[in-house]
Amino acid sequence: MTKERMDGVTQLLMRQQPELLERFQRTIQEKRLVHAYLFEGARGTGKEELARWIAQTLFCEELQDGQACGHCNHCLRIAAGGFPDVAEISPDGNTIKVNQVRELKAELSKSGMEGSRKVYLIYDAEKMTVSASNSLLTFLEEPQNDTYLILMTTAKENILPTIRSRCQIVHFQVVNKQALGETLEAQGIQHENAALLAAITNNQEEALLLNQEERFHESKKRTWAWFQLMTDKNPQAFVFVQTDLMDGLKDKNDGYFFLDLLLFYYRDLLYTKYSNKQAIVNKNHGKEYERIAEKLHPQEITRHMENILNGKKHLEANVQLQGVLEEIALGNSL
Ligand SMILES: [Zn+2]
Known part of the structure; x- marks a missing residue:
């Protein structure tokens, strides 16, 4: 893929998690995506970006070399969180409640026809209550065709072992600060500012914004x-x-x-x-x-x-x- 054709999210992932991006490109192309993933790692390491990128790649109308274009109607709606076949759950208050998981499952059974692809993104998954976790477990035990679930967390030890064991766990490493500093310098930021910004942020977007x-x-x-x-x-x-x-x-x-x-x-x-x-x-x-x-x-x-x-x-x-x-x-x- 040429640089001009890459959208912002892909660029961010290329810099933050190049190995993971490549791994998932291959997995999707070879149709080996599993039904449930647990993305775990510190804040700002690209978990949400990669999860959305996967959803976009599964629904993109103008795939380029097998990857999301980032610009078509579907890609844009997924990025904005408004695409019907990509459902997102985040904590309602301090926890993810059992009702939220039930609603998600009800929606799934409504539209769970052959060939209708669905992606579920669960943010801050460690905040699921025990009953929410148990409700999700029944889904994990009998996954439907073409349905994908991505759980994201900064604290995987707080997720029930029964859930963890049914997900493929993907670890997101903390960004290399020196590499981040060098990238910032390459973008024209002064050396002293680049080093400071790399130290106090976890990603380039955040650092560039702060610099402004x-x-x-x-x-x-x-x-x-x-x-x-x-x-x-x-x-x-x-x-x-x-x-x-x-x-x-x-x-x-x-x-x-x-x-x-x-x-x-x-x-x-x-x-x-x-x-x-x-x-x-x-x-x-x-x-x-x-x-x-x-x-x-x-x-x-x-x-x-x-x-x-x-x-x-x-x-x-x-x-x-x-x-x-x-x-x-x-x-x-x-
Ligand atoms: Zn697209």
């Missing part, structure tokens, strides 16, 4: 200024939280994001201290790192990093963001 956001670049600037104050042991670091930081941080997630950025600068500082220049991410700050590294002992740098990691734990325990940041400022500017 003012928030990312603004956070970087503020983090760097705060880092300089703390490593210079400037008491202003404490006040800076209220005057300059809180404004740009809306919630807990922003807080994690911000502290991860901060840790990056400390890691670079540690690399500078140990003369591991190659590992430094923000090379444009090289001179400044050297200046700071001369004043701080390695133990001090690691103590600062521990304070930040503790701050992340406190955030998790629902301590207010401003309090967490002030605590870090106090601890690190002593």
Whole structure:
């Protein structure tokens, strides 16, 4: 398939899960698709994309070399979640309830005629209640012709063993961060940004979007200024939280994001201290790192990093963001 003809989803899969994409291309071409799969792996590893791609490839009106075109009416409707023969179930509230599975099975028996192909996608499958799982089990025990079920999960250990054992399990590996960084650089993103974005996201789309956001670049600037104050042991670091930081941080997630950025600068500082220049991410700050590294002992740098990691734990325990940041400022500017 030439690059121009590939749609966005296929491109994403090519980069994230090239082996799995190739494996399923072959499986579909050779008509060896089994009735039930369990896709498991971390968030952002391409499970949903591959599941939809399989559905598209089974229904595409303009297959190209045996693969979904991504542009025909069927492909577009499947991508938007509005194609009648591809049913999707995701948690209703916190769980997938038995009614949801029953509805799915009822629909199946209604249209379960010879030659009518059906695909079922179940997201967050670990959230099925026990009764929902048992209801699904009867389907797995007597699969109908031309019916395919794809369960997706980030926690396969939370899925009943009886379900797991009836599915073919497909593991989605976490994206190689270095490869992701290199891909981002090839797309014209500066080296330092590419490395940061690769570290804090799991896929290229997410990274590219973040790179376009003012928030990312603004956070970087503020983090760097705060880092300089703390490593210079400037008491202003404490006040800076209220005057300059809180404004740009809306919630807990922003807080994690911000502290991860901060840790990056400390890691670079540690690399500078140990003369591991190659590992430094923000090379444009090289001179400044050297200046700071001369004043701080390695133990001090690691103590600062521990304070930040503790701050992340406190955030998790629902301590207010401003309090967490002030605590870090106090601890690190002593
Ligand atoms: Zn198509």
